[in-house]
Amino acid sequence: ETGVTQSPTHLIKTRGQQVTLRCSSQSGHNTVSWYQQALGQGPQFIFQYYREEENGRGNFPPRFSGLQFPNYSSELNVNALELDDSALYLCASSLDRSNEKLFFGSGTQLSVL
Amino acid sequence: DQQVKQNSPSLSVQEGRISILNCDYTNSMFDYFLWYKKYPAEGPTFLISISSIKDKNEDGRFTVFLNKSAKHLSLHIVPSQPGDSAVYFCAASRIAGGTSYGKLTFGQGTILTVHP
Numbered sequence: 718e719t720g721v722t723q724s725p726t727h728l729i730k731t732r733g734q735q736v737t738l739r740c741s742s743q744s745g746h747n748t749v750s751w752y753q754q755a756l757g758q759g760p761q762f763i764f765q766y767y768r769e770e771e772n773g774r775g776n777f778p779p780r781f782s783g784l785q786f787p788n789y790s791s792e793l794n795v796n797a798l799e800l801d802d803s804a805l806y807l808c809a810s811s812l813d814r815s816n817e818k819l820f821f822g823s824g825t826q827l828s829v830l
Numbered sequence: 831d832q833q834v835k836q837n838s839p840s841l842s843v844q845e846g847r848i849s850i851l852n853c854d855y856t857n858s859m860f861d862y863f864l865w866y867k868k869y870p871a872e873g874p875t876f877l878i879s880i881s882s883i884k885d886k887n888e889d890g891r892f893t894v895f896l897n898k899s900a901k902h903l904s905l906h907i908v909p910s911q912p913g914d915s916a917v918y919f920c921a922a923s924r925i926a927g928g929t930s931y932g933k934l935t936f937g938q939g940t941i942l943t944v945h946p
Contacts, residue, residue, distance in 0.1 A: 757938065758938055759834070759836075759919050759921075759937050759939055760874070761936070762933045773933050775933065817923050819876065819934065820876070
């Protein structure tokens with residue numbers, strides 16, 4: 718059974734740039750959620766994708782967008798990067814959208830300079 | 831607005847003793863609660879959960895207690911082991927109504943250190 722994998726593990730960008738983070742969900746899971754974890758804080762919900770459609774969104778601006786593909790892998794895109802976007806971005810998959818038990822990847826550490 | 835709070839940033843315990851991690855929430859609509867454990871350079875790992883219809887759930891050395899009237903939950907680890915040293919997050923969700931699936935609200939985390 719393959720777990721949740723994220724790429725890249727680390728990324729450095731400058732303010733104003735755009736970034737794409739990738740996530741492969743655990744085998745058999747059709748739902749992917751993205752979380753942002755700032756230093757010293759708990760993860761914050763960005764959005765969830767279920768069967769290629771957005772199925773809920775947290776308090777993040779529209780420059781945070783996502784995609785889910787037919788194989789249930791997912792991308793998180795952030796436009797017009799700001800310094801405060803520096804954080805660990807976690808992807809989590811679940812068996813379906815009604816399941817609260819999330820399986821997390823190791824995350825992508827994004828630094829915005 | 832911090833709806834889920836873990837007021838102790840860190841906890842230090844001797845091996846073999848009990849570890850008690852606490853969590854408070856403010857949103858009375860939360861009806862499902864989870865604990866996750868996180869090692870450095872790894873993603874959070876699910877530990878144990880509890881529905882609001884229960885006040886206790888056990889899984890081996892881990893027990894979660896829920897006090898709905900106080901909006902408080904706690905995680906007990908007995909006996910504590912050095913391998914339990916990690917950051918522990920409590921998280922809450924609202925399942926009733928079916929609109930909040932997968933949206934977990936996390937606390938800030940508590941760093942547990944278990945000394946040999």
